[in-house]
Amino acid sequence: MSSKFHLFFLTLCIVIFVIFTPFILLYANGYKYDREEKTFIKTGSLFIDSFPTGASVIINGQAQEGRYWLDFFSFFWRLFGSATYGGNTPTIINDILPGKYQIEIVKQGFQVWRKEATILPNLTTRFKKIQLFFEEPELQIIDQGEVSFFWPSPSKKKIIYGIKTGSIKLLENNEINLLIDNFNFSDPKDPIYDSDEKRLIFSAKSIGEKSKEYFLLDLKNGHLLNLSELIPSLRREGVKIKFDKDPQYLLIGLKGLLVRTDFSSKLREAIFKVNGELKDWLINGNEIEIIRQEKNDLFFEKFSLTKPDQPIFSLKLKGGNYVFLSSPYFILLSNGESIIFVASNPSSSNEEPLIFELGGKKIVPFSKEELLYFNDYEIQILYAKQEALLSPWQREIITRLSEPLEGVEFYGDWLYYLSSNKIIALEVDLSSSKNQHLLFKAKEIKDFVAPISNIIYFIGQVNGKSGLFSLKIKP
Template structure:
């Protein structure tokens, strides 16, 4: 290669480097081009902590990541700031769905996601322990406020109230499943509801019995159902 050609090639490489360097630098600083807004924006992220572990996370219908097999957590980075349709699912479990907003330089969190089994295997038992039904959550920060057809949750320290749901059939016993989920019966169905009211509240139908009366043993994490003179036990509700 002649000296003139080498010089031209060297100058061209320098020019391309100087042209690409700002773009590469902005990329590693978390900037992306938003084609809808037609502008350069700084990205955000989504963080999830899910039970059971190794669940799949989808954004706008596309698979993104699987949660950790050990911690059940996952961080999805470099997202253009906007609203995303989130679905978390695992075979054999009800999926969790919610629209969540992502902002620049911020991570939106959903740290209390639980997927519940679609076909719980109840066994018949002879007796059940004495279970106390408490209106106040274990962390003492939330209180159930309910009547025969409606459920709300109060946050006394914040002075806030979250509307959970209204039903056409009578609500039976209500228990705190965790500090972030309620379990209760409505008519013949046993339901579980989260209390996260960002977008829609996820409520799943866990099982169906004739006029069930439910009892939740939070110490042993056992669910008892009394129906038609029999007592049923499901001891694998929480992973």
């Protein structure tokens, strides 16, 4: 070859290097050419994980293929098992121009998950552990017969239910234990579990009688004790009964008197007395919060059990028939139509609390800083941090329905709600659009509970059969 050709070839290589090197460096540093803007823009990335894994990722209608041979780093993703580079979940997708994208997660046999994702320059948008639900959940009838009552425990680990033939049963760890074979009382209600969920108090009526009896049921051996026969004062009107912290004792509200009773020895001790009628109470150490009715007025008050002469605070309530709601994090009152949220007031000198009336009927255990509650057509969330409570608008509507809500359960990042004989899963995501999936529809669903992540129990009627059903909604 002539020296001129060598010079030409060397010059050509230099020109190519000078022209293309900036583009290569831009690409290597996460830049990509935007045809609309006609310039190079810093890209972002998208990380997606799902349960179960192995789901396809579709972005703006285009399926994302794995880039195992084109990208050197995909070897390391697969080597350490954290994610693939492109392809099925879990996956990371790089070099995405900033903007909004429609994401779909698709897996055969499962309902499609959809979300709008915002990609920002030099940042990774993450969707962790996206939950996929079965298209056709696995239904099983675990006890046949019309269910007359259905009482999940606070932890949801135990469910006491009754069949109209007169039997009372315990569902625990997906196993059914017959506790009572022939219970000859009607209208069982007012269930109260003890703190260990080993015993249950409930009321029922003798056949043909108007007055109710109280019973203590041992969930381990099925032993049933008629407390009203043991403690005749329980047959009085307006009596309220609860477990004491010491499992040997019961607390009984008799008009204006709170009595601590040893139900085995029948020994009784009056521990608190008020003017009027004691409607409900909460004891915390040496302090007691009560709801008290005097004539036509209802009061929410706090006392010291060691110095009960004067209340620490006393607030008059609007409306009537309030009782305390069971909640692990908050003090709540309800009359069946509205909920009162009680919060500490840092500016009060006598511990008088802040009171917020919420437009809800029932609560759903959620977190220490957020309260979930619902009424007939809305599910709402209240941000219960002290600084948020100073602004009464710190509430958000999770969803609003056109059909009545009959029950709500919370598990993980999802709400399950019952409406018009349909159980529906709703994603709890206040930052963007929420995924919603119809899990199951039946001729009749009276009540349900979600005790574990992948199983829902409900009572109702399916395919002409009444009973207690289990519904497996995900792996």
